Amino acid sequence: xxxxxxxxxxxxxxxxxxxxxxxxxxxxxxxxxxxxxxxxxxxxxxxxxxxxxxxxxxxxxxxxxxxxxxxxxxxxxxxxxxxxxxxxxxxxxxxxxxxxxxxxxxxxxxxxxx
Amino acid sequence: xxxxxxxxxxxxxxxxxxxxxxxxxxxxxxxxxxxxxxxxxxxxxxxxxxxxxxxxxxxxxxxxxxxxxxxxxxxxxxxxxxxxxxxxxxxxxxxxxxxxxxxxxxxxxxxxxxx
Numbered sequence: 001x002x003x004x005x006x007x008x009x010x011x012x013x014x015x016x017x018x019x020x021x022x023x024x025x026x027x028x029x030x031x032x033x034x035x036x037x038x039x040x041x042x043x044x045x046x047x048x049x050x051x052x053x054x055x056x057x058x059x060x061x062x063x064x065x066x067x068x069x070x071x072x073x074x075x076x077x078x079x080x081x082x083x084x085x086x087x088x089x090x091x092x093x094x095x096x097x098x099x100x101x102x103x104x105x106x107x108x109x110x111x112x113x114x
Numbered sequence: 115x116x117x118x119x120x121x122x123x124x125x126x127x128x129x130x131x132x133x134x135x136x137x138x139x140x141x142x143x144x145x146x147x148x149x150x151x152x153x154x155x156x157x158x159x160x161x162x163x164x165x166x167x168x169x170x171x172x173x174x175x176x177x178x179x180x181x182x183x184x185x186x187x188x189x190x191x192x193x194x195x196x197x198x199x200x201x202x203x204x205x206x207x208x209x210x211x212x213x214x215x216x217x218x219x220x221x222x223x224x225x226x227x228x229x
Contacts, residue, residue, distance in 0.1 A: 031215065041221075042219050042222075043158065043202065045217060045218070048215040091157050102148060103160075105157035105159070
Protein backbone atom coordinates (compact mmCIF):
# COMPACT_ATOMS: atom_id res chain seq x y z
CA UNK A 1 0.00 0.00 0.00
CA UNK A 2 1.41 3.43 -0.91
CA UNK A 3 2.56 5.50 2.04
CA UNK A 4 3.88 8.89 3.03
CA UNK A 5 7.55 8.77 3.97
CA UNK A 6 9.36 11.28 6.15
CA UNK A 7 13.05 11.87 6.78
CA UNK A 8 14.84 12.03 9.08
CA UNK A 9 12.99 10.13 11.79
CA UNK A 10 14.79 12.18 14.45
CA UNK A 11 16.51 15.55 14.08
CA UNK A 12 18.52 17.23 16.80
CA UNK A 13 19.35 20.90 16.24
CA UNK A 14 20.83 23.73 18.25
CA UNK A 15 18.52 26.60 19.10
CA UNK A 16 18.74 29.35 16.48
CA UNK A 17 19.67 27.00 13.65
CA UNK A 18 17.58 26.33 10.58
CA UNK A 19 16.11 22.88 9.98
CA UNK A 20 14.49 21.26 6.95
CA UNK A 21 12.10 18.37 7.36
CA UNK A 22 11.43 16.26 4.30
CA UNK A 23 8.44 14.30 3.09
CA UNK A 24 7.60 12.20 0.06
CA UNK A 25 3.80 12.22 -0.31
CA UNK A 26 1.80 9.43 -1.95
CA UNK A 27 2.51 9.71 -5.66
CA UNK A 28 -0.95 10.50 -7.06
CA UNK A 29 -1.87 12.89 -4.25
CA UNK A 30 -2.08 16.60 -4.96
CA UNK A 31 -2.69 18.14 -1.52
CA UNK A 32 0.07 18.15 1.07
CA UNK A 33 -0.01 19.07 4.74
CA UNK A 34 2.16 19.58 7.79
CA UNK A 35 0.94 18.99 11.34
CA UNK A 36 2.74 19.27 14.66
CA UNK A 37 2.33 17.38 17.92
CA UNK A 38 4.07 18.74 20.99
CA UNK A 39 4.65 16.03 23.58
CA UNK A 40 1.45 15.37 25.52
CA UNK A 41 -0.63 17.71 23.37
CA UNK A 42 -3.00 17.41 20.42
CA UNK A 43 -1.99 17.08 16.81
CA UNK A 44 -2.20 20.62 15.39
CA UNK A 45 -2.58 21.76 11.78
CA UNK A 46 0.18 23.94 10.39
CA UNK A 47 -0.33 24.33 6.64
CA UNK A 48 -1.84 22.86 3.50
CA UNK A 49 -0.27 23.17 0.04
CA UNK A 50 -1.70 22.71 -3.44
CA UNK A 51 -0.53 23.59 -6.91
CA UNK A 52 2.72 25.07 -5.58
CA UNK A 53 1.13 27.45 -3.15
CA UNK A 54 -0.21 27.52 0.39
CA UNK A 55 -3.97 26.98 0.48
CA UNK A 56 -4.51 27.27 4.24
CA UNK A 57 -2.33 27.97 7.24
CA UNK A 58 -2.85 28.20 10.97
CA UNK A 59 -1.76 30.90 13.40
CA UNK A 60 1.18 28.70 14.34
CA UNK A 61 2.56 28.92 10.81
CA UNK A 62 4.23 32.31 11.08
CA UNK A 63 7.20 33.82 9.21
CA UNK A 64 9.53 31.35 10.90
CA UNK A 65 8.05 28.56 8.78
CA UNK A 66 8.03 27.95 5.05
CA UNK A 67 7.07 25.06 2.78
CA UNK A 68 8.29 24.08 -0.64
CA UNK A 69 7.89 21.41 -3.26
CA UNK A 70 11.40 21.53 -4.71
CA UNK A 71 10.79 18.75 -7.23
CA UNK A 72 8.10 16.33 -8.36
CA UNK A 73 8.30 14.08 -5.33
CA UNK A 74 9.49 15.95 -2.22
CA UNK A 75 7.63 18.34 0.08
CA UNK A 76 9.63 20.19 2.72
CA UNK A 77 9.03 22.21 5.86
CA UNK A 78 11.73 24.73 6.77
CA UNK A 79 11.93 26.20 10.23
CA UNK A 80 14.24 29.21 10.55
CA UNK A 81 15.92 30.28 13.76
CA UNK A 82 14.54 27.38 15.78
CA UNK A 83 13.34 27.89 19.35
CA UNK A 84 13.10 25.43 22.23
CA UNK A 85 9.31 25.39 21.86
CA UNK A 86 9.63 24.09 18.30
CA UNK A 87 10.52 20.69 19.77
CA UNK A 88 7.74 18.36 18.65
CA UNK A 89 6.76 15.56 16.28
CA UNK A 90 6.13 16.93 12.81
CA UNK A 91 3.80 14.91 10.60
CA UNK A 92 3.43 15.22 6.87
CA UNK A 93 0.17 14.14 5.23
CA UNK A 94 -1.22 14.01 1.73
CA UNK A 95 -4.58 13.55 0.06
CA UNK A 96 -6.12 13.26 -3.36
CA UNK A 97 -7.51 16.40 -4.93
CA UNK A 98 -11.21 16.04 -4.13
CA UNK A 99 -12.59 18.15 -1.30
CA UNK A 100 -13.68 15.16 0.74
CA UNK A 101 -10.63 12.99 0.36
CA UNK A 102 -9.06 11.65 3.57
CA UNK A 103 -5.56 12.61 4.64
CA UNK A 104 -2.88 9.96 5.01
CA UNK A 105 -0.02 10.57 7.42
CA UNK A 106 3.64 9.67 7.56
CA UNK A 107 5.36 8.40 10.70
CA UNK A 108 6.73 11.82 11.56
CA UNK A 109 10.03 13.48 12.33
CA UNK A 110 10.86 14.03 15.97
CA UNK A 111 12.53 17.43 16.21
CA UNK A 112 14.57 18.13 19.33
CA UNK A 113 15.89 21.66 19.85
CA UNK A 114 18.76 21.97 22.32
CA UNK B 115 -14.89 25.54 25.37
CA UNK B 116 -12.50 23.33 23.42
CA UNK B 117 -13.49 22.63 19.81
CA UNK B 118 -13.04 18.87 20.15
CA UNK B 119 -13.04 16.98 23.44
CA UNK B 120 -12.00 13.39 23.81
CA UNK B 121 -11.70 11.30 26.96
CA UNK B 122 -7.93 10.75 27.27
CA UNK B 123 -8.23 7.48 29.19
CA UNK B 124 -6.18 5.41 29.58
CA UNK B 125 -8.66 2.63 28.88
CA UNK B 126 -7.81 -0.98 29.64
CA UNK B 127 -10.07 -3.86 28.58
CA UNK B 128 -9.80 -7.67 28.36
CA UNK B 129 -9.42 -9.32 24.98
CA UNK B 130 -12.76 -9.85 23.28
CA UNK B 131 -14.44 -6.87 24.94
CA UNK B 132 -16.42 -4.22 23.07
CA UNK B 133 -14.69 -0.87 23.24
CA UNK B 134 -16.43 2.48 22.96
CA UNK B 135 -14.41 5.62 22.22
CA UNK B 136 -16.08 9.00 22.10
CA UNK B 137 -15.60 12.62 21.07
CA UNK B 138 -17.76 15.69 21.40
CA UNK B 139 -17.41 18.89 19.45
CA UNK B 140 -18.75 22.41 19.58
CA UNK B 141 -18.23 23.71 16.03
CA UNK B 142 -21.34 23.18 13.89
CA UNK B 143 -19.23 23.66 10.75
CA UNK B 144 -17.60 20.27 11.27
CA UNK B 145 -19.14 17.94 8.73
CA UNK B 146 -16.49 15.28 8.14
CA UNK B 147 -15.36 12.91 10.85
CA UNK B 148 -12.42 10.57 11.05
CA UNK B 149 -10.91 8.10 13.44
CA UNK B 150 -7.19 7.51 13.34
CA UNK B 151 -5.17 4.87 15.18
CA UNK B 152 -1.67 5.75 16.32
CA UNK B 153 0.80 3.14 17.48
CA UNK B 154 3.77 4.22 19.55
CA UNK B 155 6.39 6.10 17.45
CA UNK B 156 4.16 5.93 14.36
CA UNK B 157 1.98 8.38 12.52
CA UNK B 158 -1.83 8.46 12.63
CA UNK B 159 -3.35 5.69 10.50
CA UNK B 160 -6.80 6.30 9.05
CA UNK B 161 -9.40 3.83 10.34
CA UNK B 162 -12.77 5.33 9.52
CA UNK B 163 -14.04 8.34 7.57
CA UNK B 164 -17.65 9.45 7.49
CA UNK B 165 -19.70 12.56 6.81
CA UNK B 166 -23.27 11.64 7.53
CA UNK B 167 -25.14 11.00 10.75
CA UNK B 168 -25.65 7.35 11.51
CA UNK B 169 -23.42 4.30 11.56
CA UNK B 170 -20.66 3.14 9.26
CA UNK B 171 -19.24 -0.33 9.69
CA UNK B 172 -15.91 -1.77 8.55
CA UNK B 173 -15.07 -5.19 9.91
CA UNK B 174 -14.83 -5.00 13.69
CA UNK B 175 -15.05 -1.20 13.66
CA UNK B 176 -18.22 0.91 13.66
CA UNK B 177 -18.17 4.70 13.49
CA UNK B 178 -21.24 6.50 14.75
CA UNK B 179 -22.05 10.17 14.19
CA UNK B 180 -24.82 12.18 15.82
CA UNK B 181 -24.63 15.70 14.40
CA UNK B 182 -27.62 16.91 16.40
CA UNK B 183 -25.79 16.11 19.65
CA UNK B 184 -22.33 16.90 18.20
CA UNK B 185 -21.10 13.51 19.32
CA UNK B 186 -19.13 10.81 17.53
CA UNK B 187 -18.14 7.33 18.64
CA UNK B 188 -15.95 4.47 17.52
CA UNK B 189 -16.89 0.96 18.57
CA UNK B 190 -14.43 -1.91 18.38
CA UNK B 191 -15.93 -5.40 18.60
CA UNK B 192 -13.98 -8.49 19.69
CA UNK B 193 -11.02 -6.33 20.68
CA UNK B 194 -7.55 -7.80 20.22
CA UNK B 195 -4.19 -7.05 21.86
CA UNK B 196 -3.09 -5.67 18.48
CA UNK B 197 -5.76 -2.95 18.88
CA UNK B 198 -3.71 -1.48 21.72
CA UNK B 199 -2.90 2.03 20.53
CA UNK B 200 -3.96 5.65 20.87
CA UNK B 201 -7.17 6.48 19.01
CA UNK B 202 -7.62 9.99 17.67
CA UNK B 203 -10.83 11.54 16.48
CA UNK B 204 -10.46 14.25 13.85
CA UNK B 205 -12.89 16.56 12.09
CA UNK B 206 -13.00 19.04 9.28
CA UNK B 207 -15.36 21.73 8.09
CA UNK B 208 -17.52 22.03 5.00
CA UNK B 209 -15.69 22.36 1.67
CA UNK B 210 -16.66 26.00 1.31
CA UNK B 211 -15.31 27.31 4.59
CA UNK B 212 -11.95 29.01 4.92
CA UNK B 213 -10.59 26.08 6.88
CA UNK B 214 -11.89 23.30 4.68
CA UNK B 215 -8.64 21.37 4.52
CA UNK B 216 -7.38 21.41 8.06
CA UNK B 217 -8.16 18.61 10.47
CA UNK B 218 -8.95 19.39 14.09
CA UNK B 219 -7.95 16.54 16.37
CA UNK B 220 -9.07 15.33 19.76
CA UNK B 221 -6.45 14.68 22.40
CA UNK B 222 -6.51 10.91 21.83
CA UNK B 223 -7.60 7.94 23.97
CA UNK B 224 -4.94 5.41 24.92
CA UNK B 225 -6.36 1.88 24.71
CA UNK B 226 -4.78 -1.30 26.07
CA UNK B 227 -6.34 -4.68 25.29
CA UNK B 228 -5.12 -7.30 27.73
CA UNK B 229 -4.66 -10.90 26.50
